[in-house]
Amino acid sequence: MSPPAASPPQPPAARPLVVLLPGLDGTGLMFGPFVEALGRAAFEARVVRYPVALTSYPACIHFARTLLPRDRPFLLLGESFSGPVALALAAEKPENLVGLVLCGTFARNPRPGLRWLAPLLGILPGRLPLFLIRFLLLGRWATEPLMEQVQALLPQVPAGSLKSRLRSVVAVDETPLLAPLRVPTLALVAAHDRLVPPAATEWLRANLPNLDIMRLQGPHWLLQTRPDAAAKAIRDFLDRLPKPQPIPLESLAAAETDQPR
Secondary structure (H helix, E strand, O other): OOOOOOOOOOOHHHOOEEEEEOOOOOOOHHHHHHHHHHHHOOOOEEEOOOOOOOOOHHHHHHHHHOOOOOOOOEEEEEEHHHHHHHHHHHHOOOOOEEEEEEEOOOOEOOOHHHHHHHHHHHHOOOOOOHHHHHHHHHHHHOOHHHHHHHHHHHHHOOHHHHHHHHHHHHHOEOHHHOOOOOOOEEEEEEOOOOOOOHHHHHHHHHHOOOEEEEEEOOOOOHHHHOHHHHHHHHHHHHHHOOOOOOOOHHHHHHHHHOOOO
């Protein structure tokens, strides 16, 4: 007897919209490979792009809140800098939020030992050299197309915006939001992340009750270098969630009977 055929992938309309909150640059331009991978996995994506003037967490949270869908289920993904934004929005319990994904990110300053460097950000070079960006964000997963994307991205973000967002990272601490958070949450963790240390994930694990952790081989820019693996992890995470139970027809009929006339 032949095994039953595998279920076909759900069409995009049957899956939640994936709302993508970007990393430090705020442009969302580096999401390109991941958006394509989500499409192959039958997801539709919406990329949030922070204006360069928005550098504080309250400002980014307010801006992103206005772009959340109100008419369909959605999954909220915060990458790197935007992890605290995603946590703050999820804590507000927006209608239709079905899950939270935290990718290469943190709830509080991931490197508290470097807090003393914050006053020196103003005198640091305007932008990191390409070789250092490659080392920190991509490592051995760097490719020519990705480096070309980086070169196209850099002129679009003023150095002042990047430094101000780094100051926000140094000061952020959303730990008080974690314990009450009940939305199912997936942490995508890069095994070779040179920016966000394992201690940041351990802090999330210790304080977030509904955390599911998936560790993938890759660098800090996990969504850019392992897009299909990340999309599959998200799909599998959603498939593990309890499915909403249909309302019995007799309950619907009773409710209609009880309606005032």
